[in-house]
Amino acid sequence: MTDKPGRLVVVGTGINIAGQCTLMAKSRIETADHVFTLATPVIAEWLTTLNPKVSDLRTHYDYANGKDRLDSYRGMVADLVAAVRAGRNVVAAFYGHPGVFACVGHWAIEQLRGEGYEAWMEPGVSAEDCLVADLGLDPGARGCLSYEATHFMLYDCPMDASALLILWQIGIAGDHTRTTRFATPERLAVLVDLLSRAYPQSHEAIAYEAPVLTPFETARIDRFPLADLPKAQLTATTTLVIPPATGKTERPGMAETLAALIATEPAWPEATQA
Numbered sequence: 001m002t003d004k005p006g007r008l009v010v011v012g013t014g015i016n017i018a019g020q021c022t023l024m025a026k027s028r029i030e031t032a033d034h035v036f037t038l039a040t041p042v043i044a045e046w047l048t049t050l051n052p053k054v055s056d057l058r059t060h061y062d063y064a065n066g067k068d069r070l071d072s073y074r075g076m077v078a079d080l081v082a083a084v085r086a087g088r089n090v091v092a093a094f095y096g097h098p099g100v101f102a103c104v105g106h107w108a109i110e111q112l113r114g115e116g117y118e119a120w121m122e123p124g125v126s127a128e129d130c131l132v133a134d135l136g137l138d139p140g141a142r143g144c145l146s147y148e149a150t151h152f153m154l155y156d157c158p159m160d161a162s163a164l165l166i167l168w169q170i171g172i173a174g175d176h177t178r179t180t181r182f183a184t185p186e187r188l189a190v191l192v193d194l195l196s197r198a199y200p201q202s203h204e205a206i207a208y209e210a211p212v213l214t215p216f217e218t219a220r221i222d223r224f225p226l227a228d229l230p231k232a233q234l235t236a237t238t239t240l241v242i243p244p245a246t247g248k249t250e251r252p253g254m255a256e257t258l259a260a261l262i263a264t265e266p267a268w269p270e271a272t273q274a
């Protein structure tokens with residue numbers, strides 16, 4: 001706790017406007033002195049019905065002039081920090097979960113805490129939460145690797161074809177300059193080449209888009225062979241999902257080591273009492 005006036009709460013609106021915003025987030029938005037948002041136009045519009053004082057952080061983007069998205073994010077953080085320094089109860093409402101593949105909230109919280117202000121994040125429903133439900137894929141069943149698509153391409157990220165792979169921002173894959181809006185077939189072909197080190201090109205890939213407007217829409221779930229990724233229709237809201245391609249290999253000797261330990265452990269109290 002700090003008695004410095006001004007604070008920041010970073011909340012998520014969920015992906016589907018029809019009810020995925022938590023009651024807590026809604027209440028934060030309604031009672032804020034000022035709300036900043038980074039969300040779809042529909043969500044931004046809906047927020048103004050909860051609180052008339054809404055500023056849209058998307059105005060920081062400037063693709064026409066080749067502005068680096070990192071500079072846009074820094075500008076957004078500066079807006080949030082300035083409003084808190086002015087003593088306001090500020091809410092940043094980002095779509096989905098506000099801290100999942102979304103840096104602005106994390107950066108603003110870190111800076112404000114460093115300056116002695118109260119600042120925290122509350123969880124929301126992310127695109128990953130939606131895809132688990134819509135695709136029936138449990139990340140706990142076989143493990144899950146989750147990467148931003150360009151990050152996955154640029155860095156030597158481990159590949160594990162026995163686990164679920166989720167690639168975020170596939171619609172702008174391969175833009176390490178952070179200045180363009182759409183992935184080209186050529187860049188996607190480079191990604192297919194890379195993935196071919198671990199997956200057969202015939203392996204299934206899924207272009208997934210969660211519904212955003214009503215509970216009656218169905219998700220977009222396009223299944224195609226990995227080799228066809230360069231031809232896939234990808235947008236700013238597409239996530240690429242690659243189901244596991246292989247089984248798991250047991251670590252030699254591990255089951256025996258654990259069994260030997262368990263044999264020496266005391267019985268559970270319930271068992272002793274029974």
Ligand SMILES: C[S@@+](CC[C@H](N)C(=O)[O-])C[C@H]1O[C@@H](n2cnc3c(N)ncnc32)[C@H](O)[C@@H]1O
Pocket residue numbers: 015095096097098099100101102125126127128167168169170171208209210211212236237238239240
């Ligand atoms: C900057 S990240 C923001 C993620 C967001 N914070 C969340 O919690 O889901 C943007 C990426 O999220 C994913 N995404 C956003 N909306 C989506 C939707 N309606 N369906 C599927 N994926 C979505 C896409 O991979 C998109 O490129």
